[in-house]
Amino acid sequence: MKNVTKIGVFTSGGDAPGMNAAIRAVVRTAIYENLEVVGIYRGYQGMIDGDFIPMNRRTVSSIIQKGGTVLKSARCLEFRTPEGRKIAYENIKAQGIDALVAIGGDGTFTGAKLFSEEYDIPVMCIPGTIDNDLYGSDYTLGYDTANNTVIEAIDKIRDTASSHSRVFFVEVMGRDSGCIALNAGVGGGAESILLPEVETGLEELIQELELAETREKSSMIVIIAEGDQNGGAYEVAKKVKEKLTHLDIKVSILGHLQRGGAPSSFDRVLATRMGYKAVHELINGNSCATVGMRGTTIITTPLAEALSKKEFKLDEELLEIANIMNK
Numbered sequence: 193m194k195n196v197t198k199i200g201v202f203t204s205g206g207d208a209p210g211m212n213a214a215i216r217a218v219v220r221t222a223i224y225e226n227l228e229v230v231g232i233y234r235g236y237q238g239m240i241d242g243d244f245i246p247m248n249r250r251t252v253s254s255i256i257q258k259g260g261t262v263l264k265s266a267r268c269l270e271f272r273t274p275e276g277r278k279i280a281y282e283n284i285k286a287q288g289i290d291a292l293v294a295i296g297g298d299g300t301f302t303g304a305k306l307f308s309e310e311y312d313i314p315v316m317c318i319p320g321t322i323d324n325d326l327y328g329s330d331y332t333l334g335y336d337t338a339n340n341t342v343i344e345a346i347d348k349i350r351d352t353a354s355s356h357s358r359v360f361f362v363e364v365m366g367r368d369s370g371c372i373a374l375n376a377g378v379g380g381g382a383e384s385i386l387l388p389e390v391e392t393g394l395e396e397l398i399q400e401l402e403l404a405e406t407r408e409k410s411s412m413i414v415i416i417a418e419g420d421q422n423g424g425a426y427e428v429a430k431k432v433k434e435k436l437t438h439l440d441i442k443v444s445i446l447g448h449l450q451r452g453g454a455p456s457s458f459d460r461v462l463a464t465r466m467g468y469k470a471v472h473e474l475i476n477g478n479s480c481a482t483v484g485m486r487g488t489t490i491i492t493t494p495l496a497e498a499l500s501k502k503e504f505k506l507d508e509e510l511l512e513i514a515n516i517m518n519k
């Protein structure tokens with residue numbers, strides 16, 4: 193078991209609300225445990241460029257409520273090469289960093305596993321992505337906030353849609369994941385939800401919309417996850433318009449606004465618990481693992497398991513409920 197004295201913390205990949213709260217928790221827990229902490233800017237890129245900042249209790253003051261990440265983020269191709277990782281290792285060694293906390297998604301975790309194995313450096317990973325698509329945790333950081341952001345947007349779209357008796361196709365994030373689409377769709381009262389995990393043919397969607405029309409709905413909102421097989425919202429809207437020519441159809445792509453904003457209470461508390469756990473796991477000799485929440489308990493999962501397993505994150509019952517509520 194390695195004696196941890198100085199932790200390097202970084203965020204990598206797509207940012208997510210709650211990342212700052214996690215950084216703060218890592219820094220404050222480590223200092224409480226008499227460890228030193230160094231912030232690494234722009235994830236693996238900063239490791240390669242030697243972009244470090246010493247962290248103390250005050251460097252993380254008033255960041256718990258902020259969206260984005262104060263340590264910045266990047267997607268780094270160079271770290272995928274052995275040469276890149278060698279430079280990164282030499283730089284963190286020169287800093288005296290002897291353990292890492294990585295906050296990010298599956299790309300971040302893949303890099304962390306490789307690096308930890310190659311250079312025998314302990315690493316704990318915290319799942320931070322609005323997509324909620326990682327194995328080993330019921331929730332990833334940022335997912336709850338993103339759901340709230342999307343629901344707020346749907347509510348606003350509903351106001352104008354009802355006023356004009358329009359049909360809106362709203363595209364939400366989730367390249368491979370329908371979590372936001374399903375949850376925000378149910379929470380926002382969507383008439384139909386298209387997800388990458390569940391095949392919904394266009395004919396089926398058209399039938400749903402025709403049925404909704406017979407029920408004299410004053411507006412209709414179709415939520416489409418960006419990764420849905422039917423294509424994006426523009427594509428689906430175009431095809432529907434070809435069949436239901438009388439409908440007044442509009443498209444709204446919510447895009448990156450879903451990634452920003454102050455983290456929800458849930459994400460702040462989850463991030464704080466995960467950051468605290470990650471540091472204690474390193475102190476106790478755990479390595480190459482992710483921190484997650486199962487039920488209400490914070491747990492860890494070996495990185496090898498987290499990366500090799502795929503979890504169906506959509507609640508089957510919620511899928512059924514969505515189909516009853518939208519009638």
Ligand code: F6P
Nearest residue numbers: 206207321322323365366367451
């Ligand atoms: O953070 C995850 C995610 O939001 C995906 O749903 C989306 O496809 C992707 O990131 C887009 O990220 P970027 O524009 O930063 O590459």
